[in-house]
Amino acid sequence: MQALRRSMLFMPGNSPRMLQDAAILGADSIILDLEDAVSLTEKDSARILVREAIKTIDYSAVEVVVRVNPLDTEFGAPDIEVIARVQPHALLIPKADEDEIRLVDKTLTKIEAEEGFPAGGIKIIALIETALGLENVFNVIKASPRTVGVLLGGEDLTADLGIERTKEGEEIFYARNKVATVCRALKVDAIDTPFTDTNDHEGLKKDTARGKGLGLTGKAAINPRQIETIHSVFAPTQNELKRALRILEAREEAEKEGQGVFSLDGKMVDAPVINRAKRIVDQGIRLRLISGEGGAK
Numbered sequence: 001m002q003a004l005r006r007s008m009l010f011m012p013g014n015s016p017r018m019l020q021d022a023a024i025l026g027a028d029s030i031i032l033d034l035e036d037a038v039s040l041t042e043k044d045s046a047r048i049l050v051r052e053a054i055k056t057i058d059y060s061a062v063e064v065v066v067r068v069n070p071l072d073t074e075f076g077a078p079d080i081e082v083i084a085r086v087q088p089h090a091l092l093i094p095k096a097d098e099d100e101i102r103l104v105d106k107t108l109t110k111i112e113a114e115e116g117f118p119a120g121g122i123k124i125i126a127l128i129e130t131a132l133g134l135e136n137v138f139n140v141i142k143a144s145p146r147t148v149g150v151l152l153g154g155e156d157l158t159a160d161l162g163i164e165r166t167k168e169g170e171e172i173f174y175a176r177n178k179v180a181t182v183c184r185a186l187k188v189d190a191i192d193t194p195f196t197d198t199n200d201h202e203g204l205k206k207d208t209a210r211g212k213g214l215g216l217t218g219k220a221a222i223n224p225r226q227i228e229t230i231h232s233v234f235a236p237t238q239n240e241l242k243r244a245l246r247i248l249e250a251r252e253e254a255e256k257e258g259q260g261v262f263s264l265d266g267k268m269v270d271a272p273v274i275n276r277a278k279r280i281v282d283q284g285i286r287l288r289l290i291s292g293e294g295g296a297k
């Protein structure tokens with residue numbers, strides 16, 4: 001089954017304490033960071049620490065993703081060389097562009113062959129955080145069949161655009177829209193940028209809902225206190241589930257009578273409405289909010 005990525009929790013790769021507890025914090029994925037959260041003087045030691053953590057800590061409850069440094073720095077290639085050999089689930093590639101993703105794919109293919117790992121097993125998530133990367137996001141994803149998702153980086157993107165980042169996020173409306181649409185077209189996950197005020201839970205809730213409303217499928221977090229809020233926004237509500245189940249029930253009746261379109265509570269129900277209801281019910285089953293038989297829990 002496809003990995004669930006409602007929340008992806010970043011943590012600095014040079015923090016043994018955070019790495020130790022990472023599996024029990026409730027995030028769907030953890031991102032062990034070797035890039036911006038690690039200072040230049042700690043890059044080499046953080047790489048070793050992350051390698052040892054993956055080798056020795058039981059992370060079986062979560063997806064383990066490592067954010068490596070960009071390949072145009074002296075740290076990028078050694079990061080991939082060392083980390084891929086302990087088989088993380090995925091690498092997160094910062095400031096991703098098409099050529100870089102192709103090169104990462106090639107390097108992973110070589111390492112997997114040398115280590116006897118399944119070919120294509122280590123996935124790629126592209127961090128889209130430059131104007132060029134955003135405009136080219138379709139080709140960035142297509143550059144490797146390993147790419148399972150895109151993470152939008154709002155801080156770096158707005159810096160690249162020379163504009164201010166605000167809590168309301170109007171300035172990244174286009175970026176969220178574009179990432180959500182392209183990811184949906186190519187059937188990969190679209191992960192929203194982190195909300196950086198760790199004490200503003202209302203703000204986080206609104207920001208997460210804004211992304212979800214545009215079609216993003218998950219959100220990055222920077223603090224464990226953000227995870228529950230993110231999950232609550234991405235879970236369908238009881239009302240949404242009840243309505244979706246009623247639509248599917250009514251559809252069965254309508255089908256018996258040969259009706260492709262029908263009315264429920266005064267609202268038209270046709271194929272796209274039924275498909276949306278199916279998606280909500282599937283999600284409810286996956287999150288164990290309803291049973292496989294469709295009954296509300």
Ligand SMILES: CC(C)(COP(=O)(O)OP(=O)(O)OC[C@H]1O[C@@H](n2cnc3c(N)ncnc32)[C@H](O)[C@@H]1OP(=O)(O)O)[C@@H](O)C(=O)NCCC(=O)NCCSC(=O)C[C@@](O)(CC(=O)O)C(=O)O
Nearest residue numbers: 010011012018036037129153154155156157193222223224
């Ligand atoms: C923000 C803060 C300093 C707050 O510290 P505080 O001390 O106030 O946190 P508290 O809540 O008090 O901690 C309570 C307990 O939870 C533990 N705990 C905290 N955070 C934890 C965590 N993340 N993972 C596991 N454990 C954690 C902590 O150790 C403590 O444990 P204990 O002492 O045992 O009770 C801290 O969270 C933190 O460092 N976050 C990660 C920051 C980071 O990785 N940034 C880089 C990635 S983003 C990025 O790069 C985006 C982008 O790419 C995109 C773009 O472009 O937009 C870019 O470029 O920007």
Ligand SMILES: [Mg+2]
Nearest residue numbers: 036129153156
């Ligand atoms: Mg960044």
